[in-house]
Amino acid sequence: PAPSNSAAPRYKPPATETNPALEDPTPDYMNLLGMVFSMCGLMLKLKWCAWIAVYCSFISFANSRSSEDTKQMMSSFMLSISAVVMSYLQNPQPMSPPW
Amino acid sequence: MKNFYIFIALLFIPWSFSVAKYSEFEDGDDIMEYDDNDFAEFEDVNEDAVTESPQRIITTEDDEEEATVELEGQDENQEDFDDADAQEGDTESEPYDDEEFEGYEEKPDASHSKNKDPITIVNVPAHLQNSWESYYMEILMVTGLLAYIMNYIIGKNKNNRLAHAWFNTHRELLESNFALVGDDGTNKEATSTGKLNQENEHIYNLWCSGRVCCEGMLIQLKFLKRQDLLNVLARMMRPASDQVQIKVTMNDEDMDTYVFAVGTRKALVRLQKEMQDLSEFCSDKPKSGAKYGLPDSLAILSEMGEVTEGMMDAKMIHFLTHYADKIESVQFSDQFSGPKLMQEEGQLTKLPETKKTLLFTFNVPGSGNTSPKDMESLLPLMSMVIYSIDKAKKFRLNREGKQKADKNRARVEENFLKLTHVQRQEAAQSRREEKKRAEKERIMNEEDPEKQRRLEEAALRREQKKLEKKQMKMKQIKVKAM
Numbered sequence: 001p002a003p004s005n006s007a008a009p010r011y012k013p014p015a016t017e018t019n020p021a022l023e024d025p026t027p028d029y030m031n032l033l034g035m036v037f038s039m040c041g042l043m044l045k046l047k048w049c050a051w052i053a054v055y056c057s058f059i060s061f062a063n064s065r066s067s068e069d070t071k072q073m074m075s076s077f078m079l080s081i082s083a084v085v086m087s088y089l090q091n092p093q094p095m096s097p098p099w
Numbered sequence: 100m101k102n103f104y105i106f107i108a109l110l111f112i113p114w115s116f117s118v119a120k121y122s123e124f125e126d127g128d129d130i131m132e133y134d135d136n137d138f139a140e141f142e143d144v145n146e147d148a149v150t151e152s153p154q155r156i157i158t159t160e161d162d163e164e165e166a167t168v169e170l171e172g173q174d175e176n177q178e179d180f181d182d183a184d185a186q187e188g189d190t191e192s193e194p195y196d197d198e199e200f201e202g203y204e205e206k207p208d209a210s211h212s213k214n215k216d217p218i219t220i221v222n223v224p225a226h227l228q229n230s231w232e233s234y235y236m237e238i239l240m241v242t243g244l245l246a247y248i249m250n251y252i253i254g255k256n257k258n259n260r261l262a263h264a265w266f267n268t269h270r271e272l273l274e275s276n277f278a279l280v281g282d283d284g285t286n287k288e289a290t291s292t293g294k295l296n297q298e299n300e301h302i303y304n305l306w307c308s309g310r311v312c313c314e315g316m317l318i319q320l321k322f323l324k325r326q327d328l329l330n331v332l333a334r335m336m337r338p339a340s341d342q343v344q345i346k347v348t349m350n351d352e353d354m355d356t357y358v359f360a361v362g363t364r365k366a367l368v369r370l371q372k373e374m375q376d377l378s379e380f381c382s383d384k385p386k387s388g389a390k391y392g393l394p395d396s397l398a399i400l401s402e403m404g405e406v407t408e409g410m411m412d413a414k415m416i417h418f419l420t421h422y423a424d425k426i427e428s429v430q431f432s433d434q435f436s437g438p439k440l441m442q443e444e445g446q447l448t449k450l451p452e453t454k455k456t457l458l459f460t461f462n463v464p465g466s467g468n469t470s471p472k473d474m475e476s477l478l479p480l481m482s483m484v485i486y487s488i489d490k491a492k493k494f495r496l497n498r499e500g501k502q503k504a505d506k507n508r509a510r511v512e513e514n515f516l517k518l519t520h521v522q523r524q525e526a527a528q529s530r531r532e533e534k535k536r537a538e539k540e541r542i543m544n545e546e547d548p549e550k551q552r553r554l555e556e557a558a559l560r561r562e563q564k565k566l567e568k569k570q571m572k573m574k575q576i577k578v579k580a581m
Contacts, residue, residue: 059327062326
């Protein structure tokens with residue numbers, strides 16, 4: 001059947017994500033986790049917390065949808081970087097491994 | 100744009116490290132040294148101070164000028180220290196008058212005994228050691244981050260290449276069948292963009308429409324998350340494939356009423372549990388398609404046998420057998436409303452909206468290790484989709500089938516109504532109570548006592564009428580029962 005070039009109504013794509021529950025929750029969880037870890041790292045002066053926060057914010061960024069706000073991503077990223085920097089300024093000793 | 104931000108932020112890390120490392124060298128230790136050494140020549144008893152200062156020269160390492168000046172001034176003393184300890188005091192006091200040092204004879208002994216004590220090497224804290232080796236954990240972390248970023252870039256590019264390879268392969272077929280290929284919903288007029296719509300680093304959409312029979316077709320290329328290193332590592336444990344999901348929405352008049360699905364057994368079992376329409380209309384377990392010549396890997400879920408008979412024509416069977424390894428599931432449904440919604444108590448009072456839909460889920464061959472060439476093997480599957488659209492339009496149930504189908508749908512609706520009957524009753528009850536309360540409030544708020552009385556009387560009369568009606572009904576029922 002030939003394609004209809006007549007004035008048959010052509011539709012715009014409907015909202016592709018009508019059900020937000022179906023979306024992958026990973027970026028949101030990772031964002032939250034990253035913020036929690038960076039706060040822990042800042043308050044408790046734990047270096048490994050701050051490093052994990054950096055990783056979390058990277059993972060959240062990699063999994064994010066394009067509709068997501070870049071400002072949110074950047075803020076969590078900057079928070080984790082600042083947690084790392086602050087931990088090292090307060091205590092320049094290198095991190096000791098847990099074993 | 101995102102990549103740019105990353106690189107700028109990364110530049111901060113080494114910069115901050117360098118700041119942190121060299122800040123501790125701004126001690127005020129140097130000043131003390133000056134004080135001691137200014138008077139070192141004039142104080143004879145300062146052997147201890149003298150012994151210590153050369154050590155201090157060794158540990159701090161900046162200001163070599165200072166070191167050379169002091170060394171020159173204390174050259175003779177240095178030579179003395181190289182000799183045996185006991186001789187130090189003697190050699191120094193010789194050029195001086197003995198009388199001046201009467202009280203100081205113990206001092207050489209004191210320093211002598213001190214010199215015999217073992218020299219304790221102070222444990223210099225790790226961050227003052229000027230070696231990068233002590234920071235190995237940090238270096239490990241940064242390496243890990245760099246690896247993550249590398250993987251992000253590589254994965255993103257690979258997904259991009261796969262998507263465009265798919266599109267280039269399928270472009271011709273799509274453009275010959277659909278008038279509008281590619282639309283991102285932003286333009287006011289419906290013009291083909293001819294491009295994929297990138298939703299994510301691993302999901303690409305394509306909307307096609309402008310064909311007879313169907314409202315439109317949404318193609319989603321759901322690739323694996325190659326840009327996320329965690330996902331890549333997880334996939335090493337549990338292999339998965341890229342998927343192509345196609346959803347064709349049919350016009351109401353172009354499809355008859357039936358629910359039918361075919362696919363891998365595992366997929367059908369999962370869909371039967373998840374999907375609203377499959378769970379309601381296809382109550383049997385997935386049946387084997389061997390009767391029609393389908394391979395064992397595929398199973399069939401159908402509302403009634405007649406639908407299966409109608410669907411399984413020669414061409415469809417040909418498609419299904421030849422490309423069985425790539426087919427995950429195929430679902431034709433006139434009652435499609437998506438997966439079952441998580442219902443809360445008392446919330447659902449209406450059946451979810453349904454749309455006549457054809458759904459296809461295909462697995463890209465390669466199970467993760469796909470190359471752009473693999474996309475060509477998916478082209479026949481697109482032909483199958485087009486064929487299915489036409490078939491769905493042509494296929495009509497006969498009279499018996501239609502009756503059965505209508506009965507099924509009525510049954511489902513009735514069940515739903517029964518379930519929600521209680522809820523609807525409660526909703527109606529609460530609405531009535533609300534009305535009464537509103538009225539009472541109005542009466543109370545009336546300031547004019549006359550009006551108040553009149554409204555109260557009207558309300559009383561209405562209630563009496565209602566009571567009478569109820570009594571009449573009860574009487575009628577009693578009479579009928581008799």
